[in-house]
Amino acid sequence: MGEGIASGRARLSRLLSDLKGEGGFAFCVLADAEGFPLAWAPPSSVQAEKRAAVVALIHKMAGEVRRLDLGRPDEITFRDRQGRRLICRPFQVGDRVLILAVLVPGRKCYRLLTRRAIRAIRLVLEN
Amino acid sequence: MGLQGNLHDMSVADLIQHNCQEGKTARITLLSEDEGQQAALFIEQGRLVHAEMGDQRGEEVVYALLGWEGGTFTLAPDIAPPARTIERSYTLLLLEGMRRIDEHKSAAEESGASGSEGVEPTRVSGAAGGGAMMDLVRDLKGIDGVKGVVFTARDGVVVAHDMEGDPEKQGAVAVFVGHAALQAGGCLDLGAFRWATVVTGKDITLVIEKPDYYVGLLLSEKASPVLVASKAQGVLEQGGGTEDG
Structure with missing residues (x-):
């Protein structure tokens, strides 16, 4: 792995770790459209792979919606009976579609934090 | 070895x-x-x-x-x-x-027992459905912030609806989202799926799972999915659903 990529990954990991702490989220994962995790918090790689795969599955579902000419989903939310919300936000960096997903417990706010995180992720990946 | x-x-x-x-x-x-x-x-x-x-x-x-x-x-x-x-x-x-x-x-199950149980779909003819389900559609459409309603069987067949535009497409969204939510919940150790939303530009689709079908609600831009979901669950429970939560 090149030094630039390694330092980029480290920056993304730090960014997600900060996002998790600031938002009080149960987890954060940044995945590509094929289900590979690029960065995650907390640092369990097995869990990250599983989460990234699920996020990619959700992204695939978003692709089906787009094919129906209903536009491209900006955000997909699942809420369970305990009130936890899995938020998936697809976004584009160059030609690449990535998805930031966070698990939000209870009534915590996430929109501003995830929007800021996506901006920061773009900066890391474009530089 | x-x-x-x-x-x-x-x-x-x-x-x-x-x-x-x-x-x-x-x-x-x-x-x-x-x-x-x-x-x-x-x-x-x-x-x-x-x-x-x-x-x-x-x-x-x-x-x-x-x-x-x-x-x-x-x-x-x-x-x-x-x-x-x-x-x-x-x-x-x-x-x-x-x-x-x-x-x-x-x-395989469907071909083995076609039409024998579950929701008996009243096929859509225009903005319609049938009987008790249409009462539910009407009540759901009466909730503040709801622009359209579609009931879709799990195989994607639209059972009843009241919405402008293409109910088949919105019904398909409800099925995609419902299936994805069930899989995501199972894999991530989330509890049972209560509802899901897809935000596409200014459109919000709220999807609620029932034992035999998915309910898709098209919301206005300023509607709160949390409030609408709560009211819709109430309507669906009163309407004879088997909600357990």
């Missing part, structure tokens, strides 16, 4: 998951018990990179193997893959494989 075993004791999914999680490099040779088919999976440093069976190569082989319920396997460690035909992560392959198996089973 390779490890040998029976697929009744360790499924193909378990074999893949175990070896990938352990970061192994190995070849897994599989032999089906009924048709005498042979297949091979190649794992390299914890990534499933190649699969072959007869003339077939790649992901489709994995999906076919996940459906095997019997047979034997032999695991040979440290064998390098002869080719690279798989791009996706193993977890995504397993999820997709499980989805295909579920779909296949549902289709």
